[in-house]
Amino acid sequence: MLTKKDINFALEKIEEMFPDAECELVHDNPFELLIAVVLSAQCTDALVNKVTKDLFKKYKTPEDYLAVSLEELQHDIRSIGLYRNKSKNIRKLCEMLIEEYDGVVPNTKEELEKLAGVGRKTANVVASVAFGVPAIAVDTHVERVAKRLGICRWKDSVLEVEKTLMRKVPKEEWSNTHHRLIFFGRYHCKAKSPQCDTCPLLEICREGQKRMKQMEKAVE
DNA sequence: AACTCGGGGCA
DNA sequence: TGCCCAGAGTT
Numbered sequence: 001m002l003t004k005k006d007i008n009f010a011l012e013k014i015e016e017m018f019p020d021a022e023c024e025l026v027h028d029n030p031f032e033l034l035i036a037v038v039l040s041a042q043c044t045d046a047l048v049n050k051v052t053k054d055l056f057k058k059y060k061t062p063e064d065y066l067a068v069s070l071e072e073l074q075h076d077i078r079s080i081g082l083y084r085n086k087s088k089n090i091r092k093l094c095e096m097l098i099e100e101y102d103g104v105v106p107n108t109k110e111e112l113e114k115l116a117g118v119g120r121k122t123a124n125v126v127a128s129v130a131f132g133v134p135a136i137a138v139d140t141h142v143e144r145v146a147k148r149l150g151i152c153r154w155k156d157s158v159l160e161v162e163k164t165l166m167r168k169v170p171k172e173e174w175s176n177t178h179h180r181l182i183f184f185g186r187y188h189c190k191a192k193s194p195q196c197d198t199c200p201l202l203e204i205c206r207e208g209q210k211r212m213k214q215m216e217k218a219v220e
Numbered sequence: 221a222a223c224t225c226g227g228g229g230c231a
Numbered sequence: 232t233g234c235c236c237a238g239a240g241t242t
Contacts, residue, residue, distance in 0.1 A: 024237090041238040047228065048237085081226035085240075119239050139237050182237070191236090 002150045004168050006204045010149060011173065013200045014180045021176075021183040023129045025049065030105040030130035031097075032056050037125050038090060038117045043080050051080055062094035062103050089117025107131040120159070128175040136169070137178040138162045141185030148189060150206030 002010070015021070024045040027033035032052070040048045055076055059065050065073060073087040080086070093116045097103055105126070106112055112123035124137035136142075138161050146152050152164040169177050188195055196208040 037237090038239095042226080042236055043228075045237065079227065081228070081236090082224095082238085083226075085225055089239080117239070121238065125237095137237095141237065186237075 001152075002168075002204060002206075007149075007151060007168050009204060010201050011169070011177060011180055014184045015176075017188065017200065018180065018183040021179045023125070023179065026052055026056075027130070028056075030107075030126065031062070033130045034093075034105050034112075034115075034118070034122075034126050035059075035090065037122045038093065039077060039080055039086055041086070041122075042082055047080055051077055062097045065090055065094045066098075086117065092116035093118065105130070107133065109133060109135055120162070124162075124178070128178070132175070134171050134174040135178075136162055136165045136174045137182075138165070139182065140191075142178055142181040144191060145181050145185045145189050148194065148205065148207035149201065150204075 023033075025033060025036040025040060026049050027036055035055075036048055036052050039051065058076070070087060070091065073090065074083050077083045077087060096115055097105065101111075106115075107127065107130075109123045109127045112118055112126055113120055118126075121137045121139050124135035127133035128135040128137070138146075138158050142165075143158055143161050146161050146165065147154050147156070151168065152161050156164070165177065166174065185191075188199065194208070194211070196202060196205070196211050199205065199208055202208045202212065
């Protein structure tokens with residue numbers, strides 16, 4: 001298992017690789033960010049941004065999403081996929097915001113996660129990006145990277161990955177950490193083709209060293 | 221713990 | 232043209 005020192009080394013190296021890693025979703029306010037992150041499940045930020053560019057001109061408030069038919073909302077977000085579930089969740093989400101929070105997006109992870117369509121990952125992203133709450137959002141990229149590097153065990157659940165990261169990373173670095181790991185996972189430590197041969201983290205990476213040894217054996 | 225939703229991106 | 236995916240809800 002990696003030490004805190006190793007992880008700090010890894011995060012510094014990743015920051016050198018991706019100095020401007022940050023949330024790529026377009027958002028002018030917490031409500032728009034919340035909608036954008038809910039829509040982003042299982043599709044790229046670029047695709048979400050393509051949809052929200054027009055969506056946010058048409059829908060400004062929770063009331064706006066409830067003012068149109070479900071079919072109309074589905075049509076407006078259809079190009080991102082999973083649109084039936086997401087449109088229903090957004091309507092429910094907006095109802096809850098109006099009922100329980102007077103139309104204002106709550107600013108804690110706990111309150112956010114209770115909203116429809118909002119899981120732990122979405123709650124953490126919104127809390128940290130919109131409200132500056134210390135949080136580490138663990139998506140498939142972060143999970144894969146943490147497990148490959150050896151920050152946690154392969155069998156760990158997403159929740160365990162998050163807890164381990166929070167334990168081993170200083171709190172003031174939490175909000176930066178998930179963006180760094182997401183970028184690293186997306187562009188370098190890819191699911192199918194990790195680029196270990198050019199990776200600055202190789203010296204501390206459990207999976208990377210294993211792969212390089214296999215490469216050497218294959219040559220012999 | 222496994223299954224479902226889904227159009228778009230990419231090999 | 233077929234495979235996979237920046238999650239969350241349901242069973």
